[in-house]
Amino acid sequence: MILPIYLYGHPVLRKISPDITPDFPGLKDLVENMKATMYASDGIGIAAPQVGVNARIVYIDASVLADTFPELAESKYVLINPHIEVLEDGEKISREEGCLSLPGIHEPVSRIEKIRINYVDEQFQPHEEIVSGYLARVMQHECDHLDALLFIDHLSPIRKQLIKGKLNSILKGKVKCDYRTKGYKNNK
Numbered sequence: 001m002i003l004p005i006y007l008y009g010h011p012v013l014r015k016i017s018p019d020i021t022p023d024f025p026g027l028k029d030l031v032e033n034m035k036a037t038m039y040a041s042d043g044i045g046i047a048a049p050q051v052g053v054n055a056r057i058v059y060i061d062a063s064v065l066a067d068t069f070p071e072l073a074e075s076k077y078v079l080i081n082p083h084i085e086v087l088e089d090g091e092k093i094s095r096e097e098g099c100l101s102l103p104g105i106h107e108p109v110s111r112i113e114k115i116r117i118n119y120v121d122e123q124f125q126p127h128e129e130i131v132s133g134y135l136a137r138v139m140q141h142e143c144d145h146l147d148a149l150l151f152i153d154h155l156s157p158i159r160k161q162l163i164k165g166k167l168n169s170i171l172k173g174k175v176k177c178d179y180r181t182k183g184y185k186n187n188k
C-alpha cells in the first residue's frame, strides 16, 4: 500500500524514533508499505517517520544511481534499529541531497562518507558493516530522520536563509508534489 509522505513541518519528523522489537505490530506490512511508497515517489531511501511512524526502520534502494556511483549497485537494505558511527578518518565531501519530506529543495550537504553501521535485518539478525561513498551518505541521511534530523539542519545559516521561502511554502501546504503527502497544515 502506498502511504502519504509526511512533509517538513509535521511533528512526527522531529521526534526521535526508538529501537523496535520483533513483536512490533504490523512490522512486515510497514516495511512492504515503505518500499511501495518509496518507489512510487522515486526516492532512493525512506525512513519510517516519513510515513508517520516513529520507529527505527529504514529502507534504501539507490541502485538507480549506480551508473554514477558504482558502490550503489548493491544498495538494497532494510535497516532495522540502525546505528551509525561516523569514522573520523574519512574526508568531508559536499554533495547535493534532496528529501521526499522536503519537495523542491536540493542543497549541497557536507558529510564524511565513511561510516560503521550496526543494524538488524528483518529476521533480527545483527549486522555490522563499514560503508563508504554515496551509500554511506544515503544511510546517514536516512538515519538522521530516525534521530529527528533533516538534511537542512546541516546547512550553513546563509544557505538556510536562502531556502526559507521554499520551507515556508511547504509549511503552508503550497507545494506541488507528484506523490501523496501529509503536511502540518494541508493534511491531505
Ligand code: NI
Residues within 6 Å of the ligand: 098, 099, 100, 101, 141, 142, 145
Ligand atoms: Ni529524507
